[in-house]
Amino acid sequence: MNWIYEPWPWYVAGPLIALVxxxxxxxxxxxxxxxxxxxxxxxxxxxxxxxxxxFDWKAERWNLMVVLGAVIGGYIASNYMSDNTVEINPEVAxxxxxxxxxxxxxxxxxxxxxxxxxxxxxxxxxxxxxxxGFLVGFGARYxxxxxxxxxxxxxxxxxxxxxxxxxxxxxxGLVMVHFLYPLIF
Amino acid sequence: MRYITYLAVGVFFGIVMFKxxxxxxxxxxxxxxxxxxxxxxxIGSALVLGILGIQxxxxxxxxxxxxxxxxxxxxxKGIARYLIGGxxxxxxxxxxxxxxxPMYVLAGAGYAPxxxxxxxxxxxxxxxxxxxxxxxx
Numbered sequence: 001m002n003w004i005y006e007p008w009p010w011y012v013a014g015p016l017i018a019l020v021x022x023x024x025x026x027x028x029x030x031x032x033x034x035x036x037x038x039x040x041x042x043x044x045x046x047x048x049x050x051x052x053x054x055f056d057w058k059a060e061r062w063n064l065m066v067v068l069g070a071v072i073g074g075y076i077a078s079n080y081m082s083d084n085t086v087e088i089n090p091e092v093a094x095x096x097x098x099x100x101x102x103x104x105x106x107x108x109x110x111x112x113x114x115x116x117x118x119x120x121x122x123x124x125x126x127x128x129x130x131x132x133g134f135l136v137g138f139g140a141r142y143x144x145x146x147x148x149x150x151x152x153x154x155x156x157x158x159x160x161x162x163x164x165x166x167x168x169x170x171x172x173g174l175v176m177v178h179f180l181y182p183l184i185f
Numbered sequence: 186m187r188y189i190t191y192l193a194v195g196v197f198f199g200i201v202m203f204k205x206x207x208x209x210x211x212x213x214x215x216x217x218x219x220x221x222x223x224x225x226x227x228i229g230s231a232l233v234l235g236i237l238g239i240q241x242x243x244x245x246x247x248x249x250x251x252x253x254x255x256x257x258x259x260x261x262k263g264i265a266r267y268l269i270g271g272x273x274x275x276x277x278x279x280x281x282x283x284x285x286x287p288m289y290v291l292a293g294a295g296y297a298p299x300x301x302x303x304x305x306x307x308x309x310x311x312x313x314x315x316x317x318x319x320x321x322x
Binding site (some may be wrong): 007008009010011012013014015016017018020021022023024025026027028029030033034036037038040041046049050052053059061062063065066067068069070071072073074075076077078081082084086088089091092093095096104105107110111113114115116117119120125126128129130131132133134135136137138139140141142143145146147148150151152153154155156157158159160161162164166167169170171172173174176177178180182184 | 187188190191192193194195196197198199200201202203204205206207208209210211212213214215216217218219220222224225226227228229230231232233234235236238239242247248249250251253255256257259260261262263264266267268269270271272273274275276277278279280281282283284285286288289290291292293294295296297298299301302303304305306307308309310311312313314315316320
């Protein structure tokens with residue numbers, strides 16, 4: 001039963017993600033995890049402010065069910081299927097500790113320096129999380145999809161726009177980690 | 186009944202994301218440091234299988250339940266929106282250490298601060314909706 005508690009290797013996880021995409025296609029839907037953000041905006045009345053949110057969001061309620069499922073999945077996995085630690089490359093872990101005083105690699109799933117209730121007493125941390133989320137939401141909608149919609153669904157369907165978007169994802173991520181992290185943290 | 190199916194697919198996805206550590210901030214940081222093959226392996230193997238599966242679906246003309254065509258619409262053409270939007274997304278992905286799928290998973294796992302990231306993502310989506318007509322696409 002160890003496989004339940006141990007982290008699943010990439011060659012198990014990748015095919016299972018492809019399976020999620022196939023399942024959604026076979027039940028007549030498309031795999032994409034950022035569209036529910038737009039659906040949610042529409043559902044809470046954003047259509048009054050912008051036409052972009054004037055659509056039949058009730059027809060998209062299915063993707064809110066997938067999101068609710070993901071929340072439940074996260075609860076089940078973290079409480080019953082995991083010791084909630086993540087081992088990363090020791091060199092990266094050392095560098096994180098030396099450069100950014102993030103010393104929890106190997107002992108936690110998320111760095112408590114950013115993702116604990118105590119950390120939220122620091123307005124800087126709140127700002128980082130808020131701006132990070134904002135860029136994700138804005139960028140995903142601007143690019144018409146996120147990691148699941150473009151990097152998995154779009155690329156699987158050999159879509160050139162998805163390739164451009166994924167190249168953009170990595171340009172942005174690399175710039176952030178290599179050039180902006182030292183300025184921000 | 187159909188809603189139970191969507192819920193079940195979501196639960197399965199959530200477990201895979203958490204158990205593969207793709208939802209961990211550390212794995213995202215490590216990926217952008219090229220510190221491990223793990224994340225590239227996840228995305229790469231999903232992709233290889235995804236390409237093969239979709240080609241097979243097309244060759245065999247597989248239909249969705251109910252007899253409808255699979256939702257495989259081609260993406261709109263363009264470069265600017267995908268490149269600029271993609272870069273903005275990537276900046277946020279690395280800054281928050283989470284993309285949309287894992288956000289929901291982490292909320293379920295009990296990491297309360299992720300709710301701020303989710304609020305940020307909703308705000309970002311909303312502001313894009315406001316500015317849409319003024320942005321190059």
